[in-house]
Amino acid sequence: MFDWSFTLVLVCNGLLVGMMYALIALGFVLVYKATEAFNFAQGEFVMFGGFIAAAAATIVSFWLAALIAVAGMIVFCFGLERVVLRQLLGRPVIAVIMATIGVAAVLRGAATLGFGAGTRALNMPVPDTPFFLGPVMLPPIDLVGAAASLVFFAVFTWFFLYTRVGLAMRAVADNQQVASAMGIDVRRYAALAWAATGIVSALGGVIWGALLGVDNQLALVGLKVFPVVILGGFESIAGAIAGGLIVGVTESLSAGYLDPLVGGGTKDFTPYLLMIAMLMVRPYGLFGKGRIQRV
Amino acid sequence: MFYREAGVFKTSYAADMALYPLPVSRWGMGVALALLAVIVPLVASAYVLTILNLILVAVVGAIGLNILTGCTGQISIGQGAFMAVGAYTAANLIVRLHAPFWITLPAAGAMTALVGTIVGIPSLRIKGLYLTIATLAAQFIIEWLINHVTWISGGIQATIQMPPPVIFGYQIHTQAEFYVFLLAFAVLATVAAKNLIRSRWGRAFIAVRDQDIAAELIGINIFHTKLISFAISSFYAGVAGALYSYYLGIANYEQFQIDVSIDYLAMIIIGGLGSITGSILGAAFITLLPVVTRRVLEAVGGMFSAGIDVSGMLPELRLILFGTLIIVFLMAEPEGLDRLWRNVRNYFRTWPFSY
Numbered sequence: 001m002f003d004w005s006f007t008l009v010l011v012c013n014g015l016l017v018g019m020m021y022a023l024i025a026l027g028f029v030l031v032y033k034a035t036e037a038f039n040f041a042q043g044e045f046v047m048f049g050g051f052i053a054a055a056a057a058t059i060v061s062f063w064l065a066a067l068i069a070v071a072g073m074i075v076f077c078f079g080l081e082r083v084v085l086r087q088l089l090g091r092p093v094i095a096v097i098m099a100t101i102g103v104a105a106v107l108r109g110a111a112t113l114g115f116g117a118g119t120r121a122l123n124m125p126v127p128d129t130p131f132f133l134g135p136v137m138l139p140p141i142d143l144v145g146a147a148a149s150l151v152f153f154a155v156f157t158w159f160f161l162y163t164r165v166g167l168a169m170r171a172v173a174d175n176q177q178v179a180s181a182m183g184i185d186v187r188r189y190a191a192l193a194w195a196a197t198g199i200v201s202a203l204g205g206v207i208w209g210a211l212l213g214v215d216n217q218l219a220l221v222g223l224k225v226f227p228v229v230i231l232g233g234f235e236s237i238a239g240a241i242a243g244g245l246i247v248g249v250t251e252s253l254s255a256g257y258l259d260p261l262v263g264g265g266t267k268d269f270t271p272y273l274l275m276i277a278m279l280m281v282r283p284y285g286l287f288g289k290g291r292i293q294r295v
Numbered sequence: 296m297f298y299r300e301a302g303v304f305k306t307s308y309a310a311d312m313a314l315y316p317l318p319v320s321r322w323g324m325g326v327a328l329a330l331l332a333v334i335v336p337l338v339a340s341a342y343v344l345t346i347l348n349l350i351l352v353a354v355v356g357a358i359g360l361n362i363l364t365g366c367t368g369q370i371s372i373g374q375g376a377f378m379a380v381g382a383y384t385a386a387n388l389i390v391r392l393h394a395p396f397w398i399t400l401p402a403a404g405a406m407t408a409l410v411g412t413i414v415g416i417p418s419l420r421i422k423g424l425y426l427t428i429a430t431l432a433a434q435f436i437i438e439w440l441i442n443h444v445t446w447i448s449g450g451i452q453a454t455i456q457m458p459p460p461v462i463f464g465y466q467i468h469t470q471a472e473f474y475v476f477l478l479a480f481a482v483l484a485t486v487a488a489k490n491l492i493r494s495r496w497g498r499a500f501i502a503v504r505d506q507d508i509a510a511e512l513i514g515i516n517i518f519h520t521k522l523i524s525f526a527i528s529s530f531y532a533g534v535a536g537a538l539y540s541y542y543l544g545i546a547n548y549e550q551f552q553i554d555v556s557i558d559y560l561a562m563i564i565i566g567g568l569g570s571i572t573g574s575i576l577g578a579a580f581i582t583l584l585p586v587v588t589r590r591v592l593e594a595v596g597g598m599f600s601a602g603i604d605v606s607g608m609l610p611e612l613r614l615i616l617f618g619t620l621i622i623v624f625l626m627a628e629p630e631g632l633d634r635l636w637r638n639v640r641n642y643f644r645t646w647p648f649s650y
Contacts, residue, residue, distance in 0.1 A: 269435045
């Protein structure tokens with residue numbers, strides 16, 4: 001007999017986790033849209049944001065610590081863009097990929113050196129008692145995380161659609177040459193995009209850190225970004241949400257149904273299987289645009 | 296200094312196309328090889344030989360990755376998993392069939408080439424970043440399969456014991472013997488790759504890397520070329536994985552995780568993309584990095600009277616140094632160590648009358 005309530009529980013949890021994946025993927029998409037840089041250090045950004053928040057939370061309140069993490073990551077990303085990535089503009093794809101992999105290594109080493117190898121708790125001041133929605137139990141911390149993600153998506157969508165800076169960033173994403181011909185300082189907006197990624201990563205770090213505890217395992221969340229953005233499309237914010245939700249639900253379902261059959265660990269790669277299927281059928285993702293290449 | 300082209304006249308196509316057209320470089324290479332093969336194992340300590348052996352395995356793997364990523368332009372983050380396929384193929388052949396190494400090694404390569412080709416199939420439709428992510432997916436899926444399918448991994452902790460290789464009835468035991476054994480394969484891999492790059496296929500690889508649409512217009516079948524590149528590169532990876540397991544005495548998937556893939560990418564970036572010499576230099580560089588870091592740290596730590604315990608910070612410092620070096624090379628010398636080496640050589644080519 002197929003257990004519907006079990007499935008419902010899995011799907012709901014998957015959706016909540018998926019929203020939080022989507023938040024991290026948003027950071028990735030923002031940078032890719034504006035600078036076509038492929039950020040392999042996204043997970044490490046999240047981890048670093050989490051570490052800053054956890055360190056600050058020992059002194060100040062949780063919400064202030066989250067603010068400090070956001071500020072810290074903005075500064076860090078500005079610096080990174082200025083010092084490293086700006087020099088690599090116009091270089092082959094592999095240069096940027098390897099540079100972000102290098103940044104990832106530095107961040108992982110620096111985080112362990114600076115903050116210690118142990119897991120730090122980051123307690124979000126929300127009640128522990130779960131909400132019940134029929135048979136479904138929803139932990140409030142997940143709800144807060146998903147809600148925060150939703151709010152940020154709304155804010156970023158509004159920002160891109162209705163502000164002057166957002167419009168300029170869309171122009172840069174669409175075509176750098178034309179944008180700069182129209183008087184837009186492309187490099188300035190690339191830096192802004194990285195700063196936006198810093199904000200999103202810090203928030204991701206706070207939310208995931210509150211959920212899992214802050215240590216360098218937190219960077220592994222970044223590996224989920226790739227299936228999310230491939231499924232949704234590299235340059236689409238809506239795609240990040242869709243991809244995040246799909247990955248979250250897939251993971252949750254495979255953990256619930258496949259793991260007992262084959263002995264665990266399937267949730268780490270089922271999103272990747274789904275992603276490969278997507279690559280074969282629709283490589284540019286659900287919301288991406290196919291590109292025409294000229295010689 | 297010694298590198299002189301003057302007075303060397305090529306009178307046949309064979310002479311023009313030789314791997315080392317200059318007598319001086321031919322002799323130099325011969326002497327260097329003789330030194331490496333005979334003198335080094337006699338004089339080097341076991342510790343030095345251990346490091347050299349690791350470098351030799353890395354050379355084979357790095358050349359393989361450079362064929363795919365450097366020459367064909369298909370960035371792969373699956374090198375570690377490919378090596379694992381080779382390692383477990385060899386291990387299973389030994390344990391189940393008691394196959395000798397001259398069967399297991401090519402079989403490991405062939406099996407990995409097959410897997411690599413399958414991973415390369417998405418390149419029919421996708422390229423660039425998308426393919427990179429597909430290889431990343433392959434890394435995770437292969438790792439998971441090896442870890443969970445006991446038929447492959449041999450059950451407990453996915454570890455299979457491997458007896459040392461036997462050549463002509465002689466069993467290899469010591470580091471020095473392993474060194475000669477691995478050196479032979481590293482040299483073979485180098486020569487094969489050098490010749491491959493000059494061949495029809497090698498030139499097709501480079502054409503696909505530089506401008507794939509233009510390559511298609513001049514009659515190169517991109518899909519075939521990419522798949523062959525994947526196959527050859529994976530063959531190298533499989534052989535490197537099998538050699539590594541032979542050397543360690545066990546096949547264990549933990550030796551082939553994603554950080555290994557990243558190490559290999561770093562080798563070819565630091566060494567020089569698309570350059571065989573660069574692969575060798577990069578393999579040596581990345582393998583030596585933790586060793587040198589440890590030595591320097593111990594020296595620095597010993598200078599303080601309190602005796603700071605640096606050994607605990609070693610993995611983190613290595614990571615930081617590793618990342619920083621990649622970034623520095625990308626910004627300052629994108630063509631890597633190979634370019635630096637050529638600069639030195641070209642300087643001495645006309646020295647001391649360089650005008």
